[in-house]
Amino acid sequence: MGRRRNRGRLVDGIVLLDKPVGISSNDALQRVKRIYNANKAGHTGALDPLASGMLPLCLGEATKFSQHLLDSDKRYVVTAKLGVRTTTSDSDGEVVSERPVEVSQAQLDEALEQFRGDIMQVPSMYSALKHQGQPLYKYAREGITIDRPARPITVFELTLHRFEGDEVEMEVHCSKGTYIRTIVDDLGEALGCGAHVTVLRRTQVAGYPYERMVTIEQLDDLLQQALADGIPPKELLDDLLLPMDTAVADLEEVNLDEISGSYIMNGNPVQASGAPMAGKVRITVGDDRTFVGIGEIDDDGNVAPRRLVVFHEQQGE
Numbered sequence: 164m165g166r167r168r169n170r171g172r173l174v175d176g177i178v179l180l181d182k183p184v185g186i187s188s189n190d191a192l193q194r195v196k197r198i199y200n201a202n203k204a205g206h207t208g209a210l211d212p213l214a215s216g217m218l219p220l221c222l223g224e225a226t227k228f229s230q231h232l233l234d235s236d237k238r239y240v241v242t243a244k245l246g247v248r249t250t251t252s253d254s255d256g257e258v259v260s261e262r263p264v265e266v267s268q269a270q271l272d273e274a275l276e277q278f279r280g281d282i283m284q285v286p287s288m289y290s291a292l293k294h295q296g297q298p299l300y301k302y303a304r305e306g307i308t309i310d311r312p313a314r315p316i317t318v319f320e321l322t323l324h325r326f327e328g329d330e331v332e333m334e335v336h337c338s339k340g341t342y343i344r345t346i347v348d349d350l351g352e353a354l355g356c357g358a359h360v361t362v363l364r365r366t367q368v369a370g371y372p373y374e375r376m377v378t379i380e381q382l383d384d385l386l387q388q389a390l391a392d393g394i395p396p397k398e399l400l401d402d403l404l405l406p407m408d409t410a411v412a413d414l415e416e417v418n419l420d421e422i423s424g425s426y427i428m429n430g431n432p433v434q435a436s437g438a439p440m441a442g443k444v445r446i447t448v449g450d451d452r453t454f455v456g457i458g459e460i461d462d463d464g465n466v467a468p469r470r471l472v473v474f475h476e477q478q479g480e
Contacts, residue, residue, distance in 0.1 A: 171202035173475045174397065175223035176404030181376040182210050182218040191379065195220050198382045199400055207232035207368065207410075211344075213253050216365035217376055225407035227470045228457065232410050236319065238336045238367035241360055243347040245329040248357030250303075251289040252344035262356045264329045271326055274353040275333075278346055279321050283313035287345050316341045331358070336367075370412060377403055407472070408454035414445040417458070417466055424448030428455060432465035443469070 178199075182191045188209040196204040205226040207219045216239075221229045246264040249256030286292050288303040292311070302309050317338040325332035331350075335343060344360050351358025366373055382400065389396040423433040427446065438444065441460050446468070448455050456471035 171196075171200050172397070173223055174199055174201050174401065174404070175225055175407050175472075176401070177225050177407060177409060178220040178222065178382075178403065179371055179375045179377065179405060180218045180220050181378045182215055183379065184215045185212055187212050188218055191218060192220055194379055195382060196222070198379075198386050198396075200396070205229050208237075208339075210365060211253065211255075211363065213255055213360065214363040214365060216363075217368050217371065217373070218365070219368055219371060219410070221407070221410070222404070223407075224472045225410060227472070228407060228410040231414075231457075232369055234339045235369035235413075236336065236338055236367075237341070237365060238334065239343050240324070240332070240334050240362075240364045240366055241343050241347065242362035243331045243333070243350065243358045244361050245331060245351060245354065245358045246356050247359055248348065248351055249359045251359075252287055252348040253360040253363070256289070256359065260357050264356045266354050266356060268326060270354065271323070271331065274350055275321055275323060277353065278350065279318050281315060281317050284316050284340075284342065284345055284349075285313045286311050286340075287342055287348070289344075314340060318346075330361075334366075369410075371405075371409070375405065406454070408445060408447075411443075411445050411457055414443055414457060415439050416447055416452075417444045418447045418452055419449075419466075421449055424455065427458065427466065427468050428471060430468055430471075432461055432463070432467040434464075435466045438464070438466055440464070 178195055180191060180195060182188065188206050192204055192206045199222060201222045203223055203226055205221050207221060207229045210218055219232050245266060247261050248259045250259055288308060289300045292299050294309045299309060318335060320336040322334045324334060343363060347358050347360050385399040386396050389399045417435045417438050419427060419433065419435055426433050439460060443457055443459050444466060446455050446458050447453060456468060458466045458468050461467040
């Protein structure tokens, strides 16, 4: 039986999407995938429908490196409303309690301090973490509570931007796996009045620049312009793609000559001068430093391939 051909075109790169409020990350992904007519696409860590902001979307071979972005640091700006606690710790949830807000600036400053640095956090029941193959939010919607162990996270920076009445606006730079809704909920309990998220915007993922974000509307406008002008959409859309190796830009580079490159592309470990003693590396080949994937230093000190780019020529395109 013949191998089924993938639908869509072979396009590789990363779209730095500015996700709008009101749709899921997967909905945003599917819309962008359709605009690009991409054969393969994946996101790098979901944003709640309530949240907006930076959502890197990986197309084609870039999907192989999406986990690296999932594991990267993030930065958010969040507005919390004090005095009201909800089931989901945001304004989409049902009200659990309402309490008077009698919080001074000094009390808020003191409470915020306990959320800085290395801390333990119990994930929300309304999260996508899996329990026996099902996300926690599915259990929560059925009224089932699952015991969740606290997990270590790091809050590198927590900056208070505004405190007016019952509103608190903060900026948070944190490690992977941090739930901003949970920080706000825990802050509300620490203050004795409860709190929930009303506005959440992700402003940074890894080292990606804020100004390179594009909206779904901008992408769709370019698609419609290309169709109206009778030109291939890729001529307008593909210039917005970031190279796939930007997902692993923080890894140390190992540059191989063409011969070593051919060995590693066939799945063989190779010796490389100047390679680090351990850890993952970003592999490039030749004087033009063509990115071919990521590898890891094995027990013999060689660069062993872990995830390699399949170039379109190899796919018969």
